[in-house]
Amino acid sequence: MSQDPIIALKNVAFRWPGRDGFGFSIPDFTVQPREAVLLLGESGSGKSTLLSLICGTVLAQTGTVQVAGQEVRALAKGARDRFRAEQIGMVFQQFNLLPFGSVLDNITLPLRFAPERRKRCGDAPENAAALCQALGLPEGILRAKAATLSVGQQQRVAVARALIGAPPILIADEPTSALDETRQAQFLDLLFAQVQAQGSSLLMVSHDPRMGQRFDRVLKMEDLVQRERPAA
């Protein structure tokens, strides 16, 4: 099965503006469709910057960043934001939800910015309810305020939000670090089941190598990325 990669970075060099030239380069990084990739790295290894590059909130100085076959840099600013909404579901370490919104509001938020994803998911509240059920969230949670949920529930709601409308890519930035060990395993089980059911690619960033066996590929940041120190 030879398909075009869903994420492809080639000869990318990035330098933070104004930060005395801290930067890095990524010669080659690809993620295939339906592939689950774990990126291992300590904090400060450039994980967040890599994710921002893929999401198009920052742009590389040189090289190409392609997401779902689209060169990110070629998109206009507003189109890039919409592209992100259409293609990528995002789960953070914690504080994923708008505390004042209901669970339903939070789950359907990306649909607001992604008309095609919205079309794909059909009836949004029904879809959200189905996802919540599949993720083992109690019934009737949709109307609850996000702030009243436990951390574990919040992370699962975040997954539901990332998955609604079946975006081709799901990016998770240390999604389990706020959970204890048994909950971590539970959470990953549910996450993998849903990602596989939807056929999305999963790119997860973590500092914890123990979960590696679940993934198709495990990459270390230091192998992937060449740090650049400012020239003296």
Added chain:
Amino acid sequence: MILRLALGSLLARALTVAMTVLAIALSVALFLGVEKVRTGAKASFADTISGTDLIVGARSGSVQLLLYSVFRIGNATNNVTWQSYQDIAARPEVDWIVPISLGDSHRQFRVMGTTTGFFEHYKFRRDRGLELEQGQIMDDLFDTVIGYDAAQALGYAVGDPIVVAHGIASFTEHKDQPFRVSGILAKTGTPVDRTIIVSMEAIEAIHVDWRSGAKIPGQSTPSDTLRQMDLTPKAVTAALVGVKSPLKTFALQRSINTYPEEPLLAILPGVALQELWAIVGIAETALLAVSVLVVVTALIGMMATLFASLNERRREMAIFRAMGASPRTILGLLVLEATLTAALGSLLGLVMLYTGLWVVQPLVDSAFGLYLPIDAPAQREMLTLLAVVFAGAIVSLLPALRAYRLSLADGMMVQS
């Protein structure tokens, strides 16, 4: 949904938002209140005299004539002779004419000689006439009807004696001919409240023993003799005139102004009142300017709280960004929030204004004779509210632009 989230975000910060809303509401209520008082005062002022078509006096300035004939401020430089008065009264255009004779005082209140026609024809607030609170209109030569404020200030009741002083702020008094309070007028909110009204004949009578502004020594005519005398006035200070047809007003005014026998001046009260308002209205404008500044202050307060909230809301903005919101959406969200806050404040301010009006209206009316009408917000007030909401949106642009820049820099990652 964005609107719902904006509302939710506002609710989550209910306390600070409530304070901002309250500040805006108070400022809006103050502004609209001042505006109400201003228009109310202007209307009350314009309503000081109505139903009178012309005021006639000796030739001076129109504002001066208005001041002394209606507001009892200042003095006439000259009188109108009884002959001229009679001539005007006899003209076919004239429906009614009421003479006014000024010059004496009682304590700090002016004494005005007039006829009973004054009680009939003097109107204020469009068509309200003078009403007696106690007693009756003067019957005897030495009867007097006093205004409400004068009665209150001096503590007079019907039947009390009054000694009129010659001139204003004078030490010579008409002690020989004391008056008796026969009636007290109800509050009008006009200078009539501060006036002691006597008959024209009474003014003549108390000056029988006077020549050239001084009492003739040793001469004192008894009251009963005075009652028998012919007390036809020799002059009047001014006269209020009503015409038969409004169309005749200008013709009559012109003929009085060009009266060959004596230099006279006839003015339209409404026009003169407007001229006078142009002078005294400046204070009201200053008040209005201050209340505009209060509104501006409240809006700047809102801007400050928006700025202060930005840091704690960076995570919220990052979530929006990660979900695909553009920085422009973040900007819009903040402006929307500020607009909602300002709108809420404006509405609350309107409610406060009407509640306040409802409470103070009767008090202000009786205490100051200032009538503040409670009616549905006029277009002008609605425009003011809209302007406040719009200004709120404009003011919020600064913090919103900062949020825009922050969310552009932060992207989805908040370094916390």
